[in-house]
Amino acid sequence: MKRTDRLTTILNWATVAMMLGGLAMVFLYAPRERTMGDVQRIFYFHLGSAWVGFFAFFVTMISGALYLWKAEERWDILGSASAEVGTVFMTMAIISGSLWARPVWNAWWTWDPRLTISAIQWLLYLAYFMLRAGIEDPARRARFSAVYGIIAFLTVPMSFLSIRIWRTIHPVVVGGESGTGAEGAFSMTAPMRYTLFFSLAAFTALYFTLLHHRLRLAWAEDRVARLRQRVLSRM
């Protein structure tokens, strides 16, 4: 394996460019929100991280299903790599949300549906990693974590629905009618919308780049293990 192949280079630089572009748009192009002020700018990062976290766990579920169907090791590697990247982004979404909520809701944390569901998702994938860490046999680890990745992801919408029936205070900014009465809700102007779409795209690019690097690391680990085997067998 070469130190950096072409795909890695392209992904690296495209992501750097998009993240810088996103930062510029968030701080220079997007207007200052009237009531919340600059703190509203966290929203662009917050939504990007939350979206990537959710998408990453979706990838974990799909690769779990593919693993159970094909029993090929690469789907296990993809599923666990995506879950790792997803957990990082979910953590960022929770932290950035707390930073925003402190001035706007006057509390770091509330038990609102969307906050609760991110906490549950975070715990689900913590359990996923504990399960993986507790199994030595690679085939069994792959099968169990595939099953868990599928069930974990499928229960998320049901958990969300059940928490949702309780009253929500989380603002519905995208796709909801404006003026929902939720504290911190605002209607987006066109520049805000462009900034949001661009930062979603930038975060998605960042996800694929990190996933790519995580997969390369897994291949490198695999190669080291094989080389060690070969050296040991010659001694």
Added chain:
Amino acid sequence: MSFLRKVIAIIYKDVITELRTKEMFSSMLVFSLMAVFIFSIALDLAASDPLDTTPGLLWVTIAFAGTLGLNRSLAQEQENHCIDGLLLAPMDRSAIFFGKALGNMLFMSVVELVVVPVFAVLFNVPLLRGSVWLVIVLGTAGYAAVGTLFSTMAVNTRAREVMLPILLLPVSVPVFISAVNATGGFLAGDPVSDVANWLQLLIAYDAIIIAISFMTFDFVVEE
């Protein structure tokens, strides 16, 4: 032998074992009774409205007592490699899953038959109603099904019994939310139309989780 008879044979085997050892029943029951007393001490229940707190306490007790029973149920199959014998039997793997899951549900229900009246008496709440029992049966069904699947996984990990609650509790969030709210709604005397949402959610969860558990069980017991 038909599918149903195979399932019943597995339940029968578990019932016989349980009647001889009383391992699951006694551990779940004693744990539940202790939990009731710990709750009453820790939360000073005399001061708060029992109608508000009892549904939550009841479901916490069922959930944790359930993990004890579910763990035992699969751990005893693992000891002396009984599970290998079961897997070698000429039958569909799903019969094993349904047999074990229904058996676990049965044992949990027997414990609930004792614990719920204890809750009703000690906290002075009218839990002994058909509607509340319906919620308990629905909640237990999904919990026991996915719990059976996960405890089959848990006994094969290094952490063994400790693993089950970690896997099971975050996945069972919909059960707790809807069961606690449905129980509370029925206790408060809300009209059925208000509680129907929660019952539908419980039924949907049971249907989905039982279907996935049954479909993936093969991969969990595969060697």
